[in-house]
Amino acid sequence: MxxxxxxxxxxxxxxxxxxxxxxxxxxxxxxxxxxxxxxxxxxxxxxxxxxxxxxxxxxxxxxxxxxxxxxxxxxxxxxxxxxxxxxxxxxxxxxxxxxxxYANLRPIKVADALVEYSPLKEEIVKGTDVLIVRELIGGIYFGDKCESEIYEGNERAWDLENYSVPEVNRIVEFAMQAAKKRKNKVTSVDKSNVLATSRLWRRT
CATH class of the missing domain: 3.40.50 (Rossmann fold)
Structure with missing residues (x-):
């Protein structure tokens, strides 16, 4: 076939x-x-x-x-x-x-032969094996945007970031399934002290 x-x-x-x-x-x-x-x-x-x-x-x-x-x-x-x-x-x-x-996978591994070339200490970088899971079809790239408008006498542009609970669910579930095949550890990175979308991520 x-x-x-x-x-x-x-x-x-x-x-x-x-x-x-x-x-x-x-x-x-x-x-x-x-x-x-x-x-x-x-x-x-x-x-x-x-x-x-x-x-x-x-x-x-x-x-x-x-x-x-x-x-x-x-x-x-x-x-x-x-x-x-x-x-x-x-x-x-x-x-x-x-x-x-919706999922971008970026694996990071450091070969032993390259450890000495890292700006980080050997004990920190040796054995690095990380998989970054990045959400791809929500957020600022796909939100409403304005190329140019006049606001209070000045030109500005803007991009609207938004996420829904289902969008967060599917990428987090994907990351957790990937973690089950690795070290059973997931770290979620956000800016919840400032961004409402990050607070939604954290709650979800």
């Missing part, structure tokens, strides 16, 4: 990276009879140049119907002055939302 992988090269170095990654995946597929199928779709600045939007509906639908998505990188100086809602980075946010990708 074949598996479909949608390739979204994006812009600049993203295209070089995905070309190399696909070459490796094809070798792996051939060696282990994985029957991987590859299908490329545009996003980011390249898509904006082709279609007038950083995330064409056809790209999003292909990603939603794929078994996996291989994403390169988007953006570059060429598109710095594009209208904010059409900037290449909007493709990343659109894919996160459209695919329900």
């Amino acid at each position: 074949s598996k479909k992988i949608v390739i979204i090269p994006g812009d600049g170095i993203g295209q070089e990276i995905t070309d190399s990654a696909v070459a490796v995946l094809k070798k792996v597929s051939d060696k282990y009879n994985l029957n991987l199928e590859f299908e490329s779709h545009p996003a980011g600045g390249t898509a904006y140049d082709l279609c007038g939007t950083p995330l064409p509906q056809t790209t999003l639908e292909a990603a939603q119907n794929a078994d996996a998505v291989l994403f390169g990188a988007v953006g570059g100086p060429k598109w710095d002055n594009v209208e904010p809602t059409l900037r290449p980075e909007k493709a990343v946010l659109g894919l996160r939302k459209g695919l329900g990708l």
Whole structure:
């Protein structure tokens, strides 16, 4: 049974990276009879140049119907002055939302051979094994925003941060399930002395 992988090269170095990654995946597929199928779709600045939007509906639908998505990188100086809602980075946010990708996983491990190069003391950094679990589709990135308005005689812009209990529940549950496979420890980082959203996180 074949598996479909949608390739979204994006812009600049993203295209070089995905070309190399696909070459490796094809070798792996051939060696282990994985029957991987590859299908490329545009996003980011390249898509904006082709279609007038950083995330064409056809790209999003292909990603939603794929078994996996291989994403390169988007953006570059060429598109710095594009209208904010059409900037290449909007493709990343659109894919996160459209695919329900609410959890970003960032593992941190320090190899013994690199311990001496850390600015931290050896006894602190040796054996470091941390997994940062970051919420991706709530909060300030997806809240209401204003690019420019005049307030009390001055121009200002604003971004609204908001979280709901279900959004907090699912990322915390994800972190706890990940912790069960590690050291059974979760640390929640917030700014509850200042932010109402952080107080909601802490209560939840």
